[in-house]
Amino acid sequence: MRTSENATVEQVNNKVITFVPNGDLYFSYGVQAFQKRKFDLAEKWLKMALEKSPEEALYACQLSVIYTEQGSYHAANQVLTEVLSQHGTEYIDCYYLIANNYAHLGLFNDAKKYAEKYLEKSEDEGEFKEAADQLLELIHTLSDEEDDEWALDDEDDLLIYQETAFYHIQHQEWDKALVVLEEMMQLFPDYTTAKHEYTFALFYQGDQKGAIELEQRWLEKDPENLNSHVNLAIFFKERNETEQCEYHVQILRNIYPIHDQQKLYIAQTLTVAGYYEEAYQRFKMIRSRDIKQAKAFYKWHSVACYHNGYPSKALQLWEQGCRKYPALSNEGGPWSN
Numbered sequence: 001m002r003t004s005e006n007a008t009v010e011q012v013n014n015k016v017i018t019f020v021p022n023g024d025l026y027f028s029y030g031v032q033a034f035q036k037r038k039f040d041l042a043e044k045w046l047k048m049a050l051e052k053s054p055e056e057a058l059y060a061c062q063l064s065v066i067y068t069e070q071g072s073y074h075a076a077n078q079v080l081t082e083v084l085s086q087h088g089t090e091y092i093d094c095y096y097l098i099a100n101n102y103a104h105l106g107l108f109n110d111a112k113k114y115a116e117k118y119l120e121k122s123e124d125e126g127e128f129k130e131a132a133d134q135l136l137e138l139i140h141t142l143s144d145e146e147d148d149e150w151a152l153d154d155e156d157d158l159l160i161y162q163e164t165a166f167y168h169i170q171h172q173e174w175d176k177a178l179v180v181l182e183e184m185m186q187l188f189p190d191y192t193t194a195k196h197e198y199t200f201a202l203f204y205q206g207d208q209k210g211a212i213e214l215e216q217r218w219l220e221k222d223p224e225n226l227n228s229h230v231n232l233a234i235f236f237k238e239r240n241e242t243e244q245c246e247y248h249v250q251i252l253r254n255i256y257p258i259h260d261q262q263k264l265y266i267a268q269t270l271t272v273a274g275y276y277e278e279a280y281q282r283f284k285m286i287r288s289r290d291i292k293q294a295k296a297f298y299k300w301h302s303v304a305c306y307h308n309g310y311p312s313k314a315l316q317l318w319e320q321g322c323r324k325y326p327a328l329s330n331e332g333g334p335w336s337n
Helices: 023-035 039-052 056-071 072-091 093-105 108-122 129-150 155-170 174-187 193-204 209-221 226-238 242-252 260-272 276-284 295-307 311-322 327-330
Strands: 007-012 017-020
Touching: 023 039, 023 056, 039 056, 039 093, 056 072, 056 093, 072 093, 093 108, 093 226, 108 129, 155 174, 155 193, 155 295, 174 260, 193 226, 209 226, 209 311, 226 242, 242 311, 276 295, 276 327, 295 311, 295 327, 311 327
Parallel strands: none
Antiparallel strands: 007 017
16 A cells, blocks of 8 residues: 555554554645644644654744744744754754744844844855844844833833823723823833824824824924824824825835834724725734734724725624724724724
């Protein structure tokens, strides 16, 4: 009897041939599921492959890639770190993959360290050389801003303020959000995101002119600030000032940030501005599970899906959002936005 390359056979009592799948078979199933973007199924097959052949580093690396696609960056790095500890420098690509995951988490110092280690060990001839160089360039661009923003004396207090402000914004409690954000701006002046959240709350609290003037003033000081362009695009859209809205939207269309929170800002803005197809593609780029559970993700992703001809998916997202955020049900549905 001929046998598959992906399986072994055992003869029992010289009569019964038993089919015994091995790791390669499960691995091939996992890769097929991954290519179809069925990540849960791919993860299942890869874990079965590792159970059969725990020494196969290739299986573990592929599993880490699945975790990365799902936004589970810490889990991906845990797997890759185990591969490096077991196989040494035989799998140097792991260094780049770890760097990429750290970058997605916003841990730029760690990302820089592993990207440089990858280039050092690959002797600049690795498969990911160009990607590693681009990552280091991006880190260099962002590192100063990131260091300034997070060089705070008491990050625990900041986190409490962040969560409180986020809660009030999510529930459209604008007056309460403004009070918290005003305190944040005084206590943590280096945390620049607070001032953009402040103008957002100020606009929807009713002072549209004041919110726009503040953002324009900040944009003059920092012409490439993504948050300012996002807010102004949304503000002008709300006021039906199409030309001004389009100016900021066109800038955002050429920005592809690494942070998933910023990816959400752009996807939401493109949806609000009516660029549904582009917005839909931007939503697909978001990996973080936390971001995918935000109210804005459910709401605007469902709107983008509906206007791209995916009403079933739109309804599914909207219903998920309404279960997590009951007040969302009062906002009409993706067909009414």
